[in-house]
Amino acid sequence: MRFSNHANLFFVLFILCFYVLDVCIAIDSITSSQSIKDPETLRSKDGNFTLGFFTPQNSTNRYVGIWWKSQSTVIWVANRNQALNDSSGIVTISEDGNLVVLNGQKQVIWSTNVSKILSNTSSEFSDSGKLVLMETTTGNILWDSFQQPSDTLLPGMKLSTNTRTNKKIELTSWKSPSNPSIGSFSSGVVQRRDILEVFIWNETRPYWRSGPWDGGVFTGIPTMSTYLNGFKGGDDGEGNIDIYYTVPSELDFVIYMLNSKGQYEQKLWDAEKSEMGIRWTSKESDCDVYGMCGPFTICNAQSKPICSCLKGFEPRNEEEWNGKNWTGGCVRRTPLKCERVRDQNTSTNAKEDEFFKLQMVKVPDFSEGSPVETDICRNQCLENCSCVAYSHDEKIGCMSWTGNLLDIQQFSEGGLDLHLRVAYSELDKGSKKKIIITTAVIVATVIMVTGGYFMWRTSNPPVRKGKNDAFIEFNNGGTPEHESHSVIEELSQVKLHELLLFDFKMAAAATDNFHLSNKLGQGGFGPVYKGQLEDGQEIAVKRLSRASGQGLEEFMNEIVVISKLQHRNLVKLFGCCVEGDEKMLIYEYMPNKSLDVFIFDPSKCKLLDWRKRSNIIEGIARGLLYLHRDSRLKIIHRDLKASNILLDEELNPKISDFGMARIFGGTQDQVNTSRVVGTYGYMSPEYAMEGLFSEKSDVFSFGVLVLEIVSGRRSSGFYGNVHALGLLGFAWTQWKEGNALSLIDPELYDPIHHRDILRCIHIALLCVQELSVDRPTMATVISMLSNDFVLPAPSQSTFIQRQKMLNSTSSEETQRFRSINVVSVTEIQGR
Incomplete structure (x- = not known):
């Protein structure tokens, strides 16, 4: 009797185990005999996608949908316009071969609706998240979810329009975050006269437009990267105009979701947080x-x-x-x-x-x-x-x-x-006005300078120049008055309506006659003073020292270059002053001075946590991208370093000091020079050793700068106990040995941001590779900073060893000025 009771108990437990396993283990296909009953699921082979029943937030209704990883990322809904009121729903293959959703009364509330199916069918997932209905014997696809999308565009999924049948594959928004039924907004592809664009419509009215597609990115989305966001498509020759995107294999899951407010959201899977993070939205302003x-x-x-x-x-x-x-x-x-x-x-x-x-x-x-x-x-x-x-x-x-x-x-x-x-007169009116203003300014300046010169000659008759002559000659060999005329002539080539000419009295009054208490720093150019104009505007006045090794050429170069630039990560030039011996540049005042003041100071470095440093790194990168690719001119800075990065009141970075910058022609990618300028420790090997510079020279300097920001160490210092490595060598050694933590500034390190900090070090090492062709462009760098795809392995820079020798000969670094504008000039004969 006791044995019989035990046997019965064992049998009941055995049956219960099978029942539990049947409910909990997700099946891998749906057939006429193998259904999904709420809460069972169907999983893709890689386990990333799930088909099952879910309830939206703030709702009690049940829907059949597909989600990525978790139900917080639903990418497709079957019965979106007819909800289930309870948990009695079933997904199965009907008698006519269609995939259907049934309610508790066995009524069809959704169907794939394929007509004339002649053989047995089944439904499966692909690893791309596509749900398919196919013939069991032949494997022919009869229907797939990519042809009837909901609100989400997945990698490989196409938005399309057939010009012959007018059949369209479009996204449609949810009505609200708690209601997946079809909302007011839809999105699809439009091609007019060979120009392809993506639109969002509010009902039938255009609500947003991507701008023309250039074969890789949409030109109306300025932040798009070809590497990350590259779209493909066009006319397939069968009347289909389509657009789709793929994701590099090393990149995490990326989707574009059309939300209930009519905005695209680019979402990227964050493996650490196990959630989708929004990286871009189509509406950033009313524009x-x-x-x-x-x-x-x-x-x-x-x-x-x-x-x-x-x-x-x-x-x-x-x-x-x-x-x-x-x-x-x-x-x-x-x-x-x-x-x-x-x-x-x-x-x-x-x-x-x-x-x-x-x-x-x-x-x-x-x-x-x-x-x-x-x-x-x-x-x-x-x-x-x-x-x-x-x-x-x-x-x-x-x-x-x-x-x-x-x-x-x-x-x-x-x-x-x-x-x-x-009409020509519209431009003519503007140009005449500009000519009048420009001519008036130049004539007035010439009259003032000429009058002052004759007054000086009257009160100071000329004497023969001797060894102790009172005249001060500039490096170009001209006398002060001759140089002043030359400067005015050069300035006439600059758009003076965009640049104010300050007189010396105004600059002197603003700086309290260049009082020592207003001195902000001292650079190769000369001293820099803080000033305040009569209207309360704070300014920084950079005053050319007559003893400076940098003279008229750098002065004019900075005016010509920066007067043509405008970007939030570039310092703004208000104007200049040219009177006799005096040559000054007037900038917007940066209350937090320069980056080196913070990162190399044991006390001030504590003010820059990782979020602030990350923002500074990204801002510098965007400023460089503007110089290289997006400005009216292609400009190579050639002297990017911590002391040339100014910080505003909110610690946003602004690239400064364009005295050494070079403007490239439209077809130029690289230039050879016999005059190598800049600061050792930041120079790329091809520039320092051969006089070759390009935008990849700035990329190298950027990489060095990132290592300085992350480590709090100067590039010119020596680190390590055995080999006295420079910062690049030390960083590479620690990275190679898996000891990158030792490189990070202790005041900076935060376990929460561990991965992001290491990623920045990785990007920096890619930027300082020996061969310029191996270094990424600034556009790629920004993609690397903004997105979480897998980075290629960096190669060791052989310049690390050369740099040790160069650093030992650099007298510039022995001075180690900390100012808002330090310029280092070194001349080397290029090979």
Whole structure:
């Protein structure tokens, strides 16, 4: 009797175990005999994707969906418009072979709805997250979830439009975070006249636009990286216009989700936090909303108000415009020449229309594309009276516009150049005004200098120059007055309307006559003083020392270069002063001085935690990318170092000191020079040893700077007990030995940010590799900093050993000035 009871108990437990296993173990396929009952699941083979039942936040309804890793990242919903009210749902293969969702009453609430299925079917997952319905015997795919997406674009999933059948594959938003039914917003691909773009629509109205696709990225999204965000697609030859993206194998999972507010969110899987983090959103300001300012306007999020009329245009309705109702847009102020000829039906001798260039913009909607060169593109537009603007990009080709110019946005980086057609008089008026102002300033300056010179000659008759002559000659061999005239002549080449000319009295008054208490630092250029103008504006005055090894050439170079630049991570030049012997540059004042003051000071370094240092590293990188790729000019800084990184009141970095910078021509990638300038410890090997410099020279300096920021050590110091390695050698040794923690500044280290800090060290070592071709570009560096994909292994720089010898000969570093602008100049004959 006792044995019988034990046997019965064992049998019951055995049956219960099988029941529990059947419920808890996810099946790998769905067939007519193998269903999923709530809460069972279907898993992809790699275990990343799951099909099952879920309940959204703040809801009691049940839905069948697919999620990545956890239910917090639902990427597809089957019965999104017809919820289950309880947990009695079933996913199965119906008698007609379709995949269906049934409620507790066995009613079909969702189906794949494939007609005329002739054989047995089953449903499975692929590792890409695609749910398929296929014929069991042949394996032919009858339906897949990528053809009927919800709100999420996955790697390999296509948005498409068939030009023959008008069939579209589009994303549709949820109504709300708690309701996955189809919302107001949808997104798909549009191709007009060979120009492909992605749109978001609010019902039927455009809400957001990506800008033209250049074969890799969308030009209306300035932060896109070809490596990370590169999109593929086009016309497949069968009438399908599609766009899709893939992810490098070493990169974690990336998706684009259209949220219920009509905004794309780029999300990247964070393995440490086990959640998806938002890295980009399509709406960062009101300017991202389609047509925010109306036709013939430009929207700039950094301006107040954000909307302004294009050159040569004025508000259509002044009253509405002043009331910040910009939807009416603007109208042309002066008719084009061809319009006047057509309206008057007579010939005219008026000058031809011209083009006004808008730089770094999202070009307007409704462009027409043609594969012609820049000059032909311009001429085609000029010869067509209806053409109001054109743009040319090497990858896209020629784009032109004949209607209203709508949805133009100003960027601080990226974008394209747009050439706006305006009547010649519109440009003429502006240029005449500029000429008058420029001429007046130059003439007044010449008169002042000439008058002062004659007054000086009258009171100080010339004497024969001897060994102790009172005249001070500059390095270029000219006398002060001759050099002053030369400077004025050079300055006339700079856009003076963008640069103020300060007189000496104003600069002296602002700095309390250059009082020692206002002295901020001392560099190779000369002293730098803090000043305050009469209107309260704080300034920094860099005063050229007559004893400086750097003279007129560097002074003029800095004015010419920086007066043409504008970026939040570049220091702003307010103006200059040129009077007799005096040459000064007037900058915006940076209250926190320079980066070296913080990272190399035992007490001040504590003020820079990892978040602040990370922000500084990223800001420097963005400033360099602007110089190399996104500014009007391609500029190589050549003297990037900690003392040339200024910090504003919020510790945001600004690159300064462009005295050594070089402007590259449009086709130049590398230049050889016999005059090597800069600071040892930051110079790339090809530059220091051979006089070759390129944008990769700045990348090398950036890598050194990152190591300094992370370690709190100077690049010129010696570290290690045995070999007295420089910072690069020490960093490489510690990295190779798996002891990178010893490189990190103890005041900086935080276990929470351990991975990010090590990643920065890794990126820095990639930047200081021996061969310039092995170093990443600044665009790639920013992708590496912003995203969590796997980085390639760095190679050892053989320059590490050479640098030890160079450092020992550098007299510059023995001075170790700490100032807001320290410039080091060394001349070497390049091989």
